Amino acid sequence: MLVGQTDAHQASRVITFEIALPSSISPSTGTLTDWRAVPSVSADFGVASADIKRRIEALIDDLMKK
Known part of the structure; x- marks a missing residue:
C-alpha cells in the first residue's frame, strides 16, 4: 500500500484523482x-x-495561510 492510515491521518491535506481511498484509510x-x-x-x-x-x-496558497 502506498499510503497508510498513519500517513492519511497526519497529513495536512490528502489529494485524490478520481479514486476512492480504501475503507481502512x-x-x-x-x-x-x-x-x-x-x-x-x-x-x-x-x-x-x-x-x-x-x-x-x-x-500552496491555502497551506501557507495555516
Whole structure:
C-alpha cells in the first residue's frame, strides 16, 4: 500500500484523482480533496497540466495561510 492510515491521518491535506481511498484509510476531517474534475492528461496534456498547476498553486496558497 502506498499510503497508510498513519500517513492519511497526519497529513495536512490528502489529494485524490478520481479514486476512492480504501475503507481502512480515513484522513482527518476536512483534509480530503478529490480533484475529480481535472481534465484527462491523455486527451490534452497541456490543458490538464495547466489545470493541475493552477490547483497546486491554490493549494500552496491555502497551506501557507495555516
